[in-house]
Amino acid sequence: MKFKNIFLVALLVVILWACNSDDNGVTIEPPKALSETVDQDKDSIVEYLETHFYNYEEFQSPPADFDYKIVLGKIEGDNADKTPLIDMMETETVTVRSEEIGLSSGKEVEHTYYYLVARQGLGVKSTSVDSVYVRYEGLLLDDTVFGASSASPTWFDAAGLKAPGSLSFGSLQKSARGFSEIMQYLKAGGDPVVNADGTFEIVDYGVGLIIFPSALGYYSGNGPNGNIPSYSPMIFKIDLMAVNEADHDNDGVPTHLEDLNGNGYLFDDNTDLKSENSSTSIATVPDYLDTDDDNDGILTRDEISDEDGNIILPYPDTDGDGVPNYLDPNN
Numbered sequence: 158m159k160f161k162n163i164f165l166v167a168l169l170v171v172i173l174w175a176c177n178s179d180d181n182g183v184t185i186e187p188p189k190a191l192s193e194t195v196d197q198d199k200d201s202i203v204e205y206l207e208t209h210f211y212n213y214e215e216f217q218s219p220p221a222d223f224d225y226k227i228v229l230g231k232i233e234g235d236n237a238d239k240t241p242l243i244d245m246m247e248t249e250t251v252t253v254r255s256e257e258i259g260l261s262s263g264k265e266v267e268h269t270y271y272y273l274v275a276r277q278g279l280g281v282k283s284t285s286v287d288s289v290y291v292r293y294e295g296l297l298l299d300d301t302v303f304g305a306s307s308a309s310p311t312w313f314d315a316a317g318l319k320a321p322g323s324l325s326f327g328s329l330q331k332s333a334r335g336f337s338e339i340m341q342y343l344k345a346g347g348d349p350v351v352n353a354d355g356t357f358e359i360v361d362y363g364v365g366l367i368i369f370p371s372a373l374g375y376y377s378g379n380g381p382n383g384n385i386p387s388y389s390p391m392i393f394k395i396d397l398m399a400v401n402e403a404d405h406d407n408d409g410v411p412t413h414l415e416d417l418n419g420n421g422y423l424f425d426d427n428t429d430l431k432s433e434n435s436s437t438s439i440a441t442v443p444d445y446l447d448t449d450d451d452n453d454g455i456l457t458r459d460e461i462s463d464e465d466g467n468i469i470l471p472y473p474d475t476d477g478d479g480v481p482n483y484l485d486p487n488n
């Protein structure tokens with residue numbers, strides 16, 4: 158319960174801060190409706206996909222010195238006969254709730270993103286909610302690069318990047334949700350290769366590209382560096398070097414298994430939502446951050462462990478109703 162309390166205090170601080178910031182004399186325009194931006198974004202993304210290609214020939218028949226970097230180009234001139242991205246990318250649809258972008262209208266709007274696996278990778282498969290070690294480059298649809306990792310990869314919390322709200326969710330910084338979605342289609346690199354000088358490198362890592370609408374990005378916001386125009390669809394090139402399975406609340410249930418409805422989104426899985434809503438608290442805690450998922454007063458970890466602290470698999474279900482004890486307040 159201690160973790161939950163800390164989390165609630167953090168959220169309260171954020172909300173108070175948010176209220177204050179409305180008070181500085183600047184008129185804050187309400188964000189546009191999702192139904193307005195979704196079609197605009199789709200049109201501009203499709204136009205991009207019809208007029209651009211990537212260096213698929215190099216990925217198909219890699220030259221000896223190929224660096225496995227995705228290069229995007231326009232279909233014109235010498236490249237007029239290239240196959241456009243629209244014929245090479247896969248699509249997936251996710252639901253965006255208006256609350257996630259700071260609107261309280263209770264709308265849910267389907268959004269489509271486009272992705273491409275240029276190289277699968279030879280290591281472990283990722284999910285879109287684990288800890289990922291990546292290199293990236295982010296672009297706008299006018300091909301401007303707005304940000305990139307250095308040559309060295311960076312660890313990201315793919316789950317936290319999907320946090321809703323225009324500010325943040327608890328201590329989680331709101332980021333581009335679409336950035337995390339590509340991870341589930343890629344695998345990490347193989348075992349690191351140790352060089353003669355003792356340094357090591359990761360080879361055979363996954364390489365992917367994702368293009369998504371602004372509601373999966375910063376929407377009406379401008380990104381962490383303030384250099385992204387409002388309502389920008391975004392493009393990310395991703396090298397997935399390594400993956401660590403996450404258990405954010407350390408309750409013994411891996412984070413990807415706390416996505417109970419299996420939609421890759423963790424903020425709509427909250428087993429004890431009813432009791433959290435009926436408490437005096439203003440905040441709710443999704444399962445992946447909740448150490449007592451069913452709020453029966455027994456920690457999740459204690460409900461899935463034996464006397465020696467080992468996790469019991471499958472998770473115990475004493476009354477055999479198909480709901481494991483840690484999600485069953487009656488058990």
Ligand SMILES: [Ca+2]
Nearest residue numbers: 416420422423
């Ligand atoms: Ca979910």
Ligand SMILES: [Ca+2]
Nearest residue numbers: 429442443447
């Ligand atoms: Ca909860």
Ligand SMILES: [Ca+2]
Nearest residue numbers: 408444445447
């Ligand atoms: Ca939990």
Ligand SMILES: [Ca+2]
Nearest residue numbers: 451453455457
């Ligand atoms: Ca419990």
